[in-house]
Amino acid sequence: MKYIYILLLCMLWGCSSNKKQQTIISEQKEIPMINLSENISEVSSLPLSEVATNIEFVQLESTDESYLGEIQRLHVTEHDIWIEQKSFFYIYHFSRSGQYINKIGKIGQGPEEYATCSDFFIDENRKEVYIVSGEKGILVYDFEGNFKRMATKLRQSDIFMSSETQHILFNKNFFISQNMNFYNPTTADSLWSFALVDSTFHKKKIFKNPIHIGKEEQIIANRAQMDRMVNYWTEHMTSIATYNNQLTLKFPDTDTIYQYCFDKEELIPQYIIATEEEKGDYEATHKWFKERNAFNYFTITAYYPTKDFIYLLGNKGDKIYTYCYNKQNKKVRVQKRQGKITERKVPWFNIPYRRMERPFILNNDLCGGSFTVEYYSYGKYWTDVLEPNSDNNWIDIKEIRTSTTRDENKQQEFIRMLENINENSNPILVIATLK
Numbered sequence: 001m002k003y004i005y006i007l008l009l010c011m012l013w014g015c016s017s018n019k020k021q022q023t024i025i026s027e028q029k030e031i032p033m034i035n036l037s038e039n040i041s042e043v044s045s046l047p048l049s050e051v052a053t054n055i056e057f058v059q060l061e062s063t064d065e066s067y068l069g070e071i072q073r074l075h076v077t078e079h080d081i082w083i084e085q086k087s088f089f090y091i092y093h094f095s096r097s098g099q100y101i102n103k104i105g106k107i108g109q110g111p112e113e114y115a116t117c118s119d120f121f122i123d124e125n126r127k128e129v130y131i132v133s134g135e136k137g138i139l140v141y142d143f144e145g146n147f148k149r150m151a152t153k154l155r156q157s158d159i160f161m162s163s164e165t166q167h168i169l170f171n172k173n174f175f176i177s178q179n180m181n182f183y184n185p186t187t188a189d190s191l192w193s194f195a196l197v198d199s200t201f202h203k204k205k206i207f208k209n210p211i212h213i214g215k216e217e218q219i220i221a222n223r224a225q226m227d228r229m230v231n232y233w234t235e236h237m238t239s240i241a242t243y244n245n246q247l248t249l250k251f252p253d254t255d256t257i258y259q260y261c262f263d264k265e266e267l268i269p270q271y272i273i274a275t276e277e278e279k280g281d282y283e284a285t286h287k288w289f290k291e292r293n294a295f296n297y298f299t300i301t302a303y304y305p306t307k308d309f310i311y312l313l314g315n316k317g318d319k320i321y322t323y324c325y326n327k328q329n330k331k332v333r334v335q336k337r338q339g340k341i342t343e344r345k346v347p348w349f350n351i352p353y354r355r356m357e358r359p360f361i362l363n364n365d366l367c368g369g370s371f372t373v374e375y376y377s378y379g380k381y382w383t384d385v386l387e388p389n390s391d392n393n394w395i396d397i398k399e400i401r402t403s404t405t406r407d408e409n410k411q412q413e414f415i416r417m418l419e420n421i422n423e424n425s426n427p428i429l430v431i432a433t434l435k
Contacts, residue, residue: 046363049365194251313358383430
């Protein structure tokens with residue numbers, strides 16, 4: 001039912017865009033290459049200590065006002081933790097030590113209220129919380145929970161054409177991103193992937209995923225349509241990072257990591273990714289309901305920049321590959337893990353819905369166990385969420401006890417916190433601060 005509900009919501013959204021496309025350019029200089037096919041060394045693990053200066057574990061305070069179920073979205077800032085609970089649409093405000101502060105948002109049909117939340121983001125400088133409502137627009141509240149203004153009355157369907165969207169506030173500039181689940185595009189120029197927008201979220205400049213160019217007619221023909229259930233095309237989200245005061249991104253299916261140049265308002269190639277692996281037929285690998293053999297091809301789905309390394313996450317078949325590129329010596333290490341392709345039958349399709357989970361996992365040698373990067377916040381924080389009542393999102397205390405760590409006192413503190421968890425406890429956040 002989860003996927004049916006998402007599909008029905010997605011089909012209610014449509015969008016058009018008449019802004020001029022901004023061409024991606026390349027500066028006349030040599031672009032560093034990340035070679036994934038030559039001189040690769042395979043390793044059993046990749047340590048968190050290489051990229052993180054500090055590790056915190058934060059037990060979120062559980063009260064009648066702040067008891068959380070499944071976390072939908074999370075942002076960690078220098079002073080605060082902001083959480084959206086799945087299906088409830090409020091934004092819960094905690095201190096960095098986990099103390100509950102207040103709840104942001106007003107649910108309803110009034111002028112200062114909303115009924116759904118599809119995204120949220122934080123402006124620390126102005127101490128504002130932006131809540132993106134699919135049916136209302138974007139509402140702005142202060143940190144105390146008071147309504148301030150409507151940033152825009154544009155609805156999701158006025159801005160986007162897809163179900164998977166992102167909103168970014170960086171260096172006082174607003175950006176939006178969408179994937180390829182196009183529902184009601186009107187022209188080829190509607191097939192944008194990343195855009196600079198003004199403070200009212202009207203598009204100023206759009207950027208296309210280069211892999212879409214030349215496939216516009218096919219993409220439009222294979223979109224999800226409201227009048228019939230189709231095996232439409234889909235893709236992963238654009239991978240976006242704001243590490244080291246740079247906005248960088250990697251479009252799906254491409255071999256380039258771009259840096260956004262604020263002076264020129266252009267995307268500049270920062271790294272080229274080279275591989276000899278087969279990527280497979282575009283249509284077969286992009287169908288919503290894929291045949292099993294469509295997973296046999298190689299793909300990079302996400303990247304994570306740090307001070308000394310760039311991590312690339314991908315898969316081939318049911319194997320997960322985590323590459324670690326060293327910026328100084330240009331060498332690449334890879335950790336291979338066994339993954340699982342899950343299948344789920346859907347009544348109106350003759351093949352099951354298949355998906356491959358690709359978690360980004362490092363060896364947590366700072367306090368024990370493993371560290372799964374679930375959220376990447378404000379360029380410097382990686383967060384792993386441990387949910388006490390989840391079979392899939394908890395951690396084995398025995399594994400932590402037997403781990404070799406750099407700080408045994410930190411390890412024992414972590415174990416004591418985990419041992420004191422009960423069924424009424426809120427999640428524990430494990431927060432790594434990047435170098």
